[in-house]
Amino acid sequence: MTQPANTQTGTGTGGAFAFVRDGYARVEPHDLKASDIESATVYGRNDETIGTINSLRVGTDGKITDAVVDVGGFLGMGAHSVLLPFNQLNVQRETGGSAVRVNLDTTKEKLKAIPQYTA
Template identity: 30%
Template sequence: MRRTLIALAAVSAVTLPVVPALAQTATATETFLAAKPTDVLSYNLVGLDVKNPQNESIGEIKDLILSQGSLAGYIVSVGGFLGMGERYVIVRPNSMKVVYSENDKKWSATMNATKDQLKAAPEFKYEGRWKR
């Protein structure tokens, strides 16, 4: 029993000074934030049909690429039928317009491209570190 108390005292002496130091490095305002009306949740984007200005379906957002905490790209599937033969390309965020319609209560994604341009873009493959 005495050894257990000594061990607990030793562990407490080592860990207690560290905990307050960690708590002081980040305040609640630096760690947490509130969503703004202009923010988009990822689940609203994944699966979203991408259309061109002529309102033709040219692909579907399949995934998002985050780099150092910021949106770096959309992975868009193009071609294929029922998941067969589709290929993936990465689209820069500034080349796609994602908007929410208050009237329709729907998200939409448009980009100035054709299905053929997307098919000709460099292919992204889910392999290696990006394997699903």
């Protein structure tokens, strides 16, 4: 199996995983709507599925501040939810399309080690 090609884009800011998958472009937070990334699949460093965006928290200024990521589970049951600062996410949109990818520089096991988030 061939790994997808990724292009380094620098060191990133705020802990965001700094690469862009071929065929995608990094999206700035101010260019996003919550509906663009809610329910999006979250991928790890090696392009493995590690979770799903459950919901977003928005600050009083209307900007996305945090993301609730569900890790594990099946059809929403038994998932381990964690709250992550939005600046840790690397959000990319398909070039010329609308598909969105979310990447984190971590593993499913490390996310499961974070205390459970309950709203």
